[in-house]
Amino acid sequence: MTPQQAREQIGFAVKRAAPGSDIDVIDPDADLREALDLDSLDFLQFVEILSETSGRRIEEDDYPELATLNSSIHFLSAR
C-alpha cells in the first residue's frame, strides 16, 4: 500500500468512527486520539474499519503504531 492510499484509508476510518473528524486539519505528529477526541470505543471502531479496509487484522499490540497520523501511515504502508 502506498502512503497516499494509507492516508486515504485512515481518513475514511476516522470519518466513520467519529463523524465530523478530519485528518486534514490535524498535526500529523500529534497524538491521534487526542487530536480527534476519540474515546476507547471510537478508537476500537477506527481499528475495526482500518482492519477491514487494509485487509489485515490490527492487533491491540499494534496500537502504539497508531499513535499519530504519520506513524499510522507508516504502519499501514510498511506492510
Next chain:
Amino acid sequence: MAEFLMPSLGADMDEGTLLEWLVKPGDEVHKGDIVAVVDTAKAAVEVECFESGVFGSVLVEPGTTVPVGTPLAMITPAGAAAAPVVPAVVPEAPAVAAEAALPPVAGPPAPAPAPPRVLAPPPVRHLARQLGVDISQLRGTGRGGTVTHADVEAAAAAQRRPRVSPFARRLAGELGVDLSIVRGTGPGGAIRADDVRRAVPEAKAPPPEAAPEAAGRPAAPIAAEHSAERQAAMRRAIGNLMARSKREIPHYYLSTTIDLEPMTQWLRARNRELPVAARIVPAAMLLKAAALAAREVPQLNGFWLDDHFVHAEHVHLGVAISLRDAGMVAPAIHDADTLTVADLMVRLRDLVTRARTGRLRGSEMTDPTITVTNLGDRGVESVFGVIYPPQVALAGFGKVTSAPCAVGGLLGVRSQVTVTLAADHRASDGYTGARYLEAIARLLQKPEEL
C-alpha cells in the same frame, strides 16, 4: 381512556418538545412501545408508552414545547370502548420547530363541499388521473383558468415531495443526509428520523485502494446557530441539576488504586482470540465490576426520596457519556450486573452511538440507580464526581496506567487504575462506601469471573 403525558426524563427536566409521533391515531400500541420522540435540553429521547391499547387522538402537535405532565395524546386501554375523538389542540406557544416543516403537500386534500367547476381538456384530465392528482384542487394557469398539462405535472411533483418531521429534518442537517434521497416510511410516505438514520452513508468499506471521498460523504457540520442554542440549553440543564446536587447532597469521597494487571493480561489474551469487532475495552470490565459491587453493597444502589433511602431492586448502571462538545448524558444500561462482559460491551457501544445520534429511550434516561463516570480516555488519573439526584452514589474511573508497584515484596510495573466514589452521606457512611470500592477491587482480580 388513559392520557399519555409528557414524561419527566430526569430530575433536571421541566418541559419538553414533542418532536415526532411514531404512531398515528388508531394504531394498536403495547406497553413499552416507542411512540414518540421528545426533545429535552440534553437529548432527543425516544419515549415508550406505559399502556397497552389503541392510540387515540393526538393532543400536542410536533414542534410544540409543553411542561412535564401535559397530556400529549389519549390511549384507549385494550378492551375499553372506542374513545370519542378529541380534536387536536395546538398550544398557543409558538411551535418553533414546526416552522421547519414542509408544507403538508402529501396529505389528502380536504374534500371541498361543492367542488367548483374546473376547466380542463380531456387529455389533461386523463393525465391527472394517471398521476393521481385531484384536478378539482388545482388553479388553472391556462387561458380563462383552464388547467394545463404543466399545472398537473407541477401538482404531481409537489405530491411526490415528501413530508418531513421537524426532528427528521434537524437530524438530516446534523448527519449530513440529503433529504431528497431518503425514502419515507411514515404515514403517506413521510420521512421520519429513522429513515434519515438509515440513509446515513452506510459506507461499509471503501474498495481497499479507493479514494475515501468516493465512498464516504463528509459529515455536514451541525448548523451552527442551532448548535449554539442547544449547547446553552444543555449547559443550563447540567448546571441546574449539579447545583441542586451540591446544594442538597452532603457528598463524601473515597479513593483507591487498584491493581489491574490480571485484568489487562486476561483482556489482551482474550481480545487476540476475538474478531476485531468483538474486542472488549477495559471500560466494559470496569463497568461490570461497578455493577456487581452495587449489588453487593445495596446501600449505594437506589434513590434518596422524601428524606429516606429507597433501595433499587435492579442495578441499572448509569454511564456518563460525553457528547463531545455538546455536553453529556448519563443513561442507564439496564440490569448491568446480570450481563456478560461481552453483552455489556455490545450494550455500551450501542448506548454511546445512540446517545450521540439522539436515540436514547425514556427509560434509559430515568432508570439509573447508580452512575459511573470514566474519564480514563482523557488521561486523568482520578475523577471525583457529582452525584445525580436522586441517586446516592457515583463511581469514577481514571486512566489505566502502568506504574511501579510493590508486589510480593518486589518492585514491578503493573497496570493500575484509580477508582473513586462520591456518595450521599444521608444514605450511607464512609465505611459502607469503602466496602463498595473494596468489592470493585476484589472483582477485578478475577476478570474471568466477571
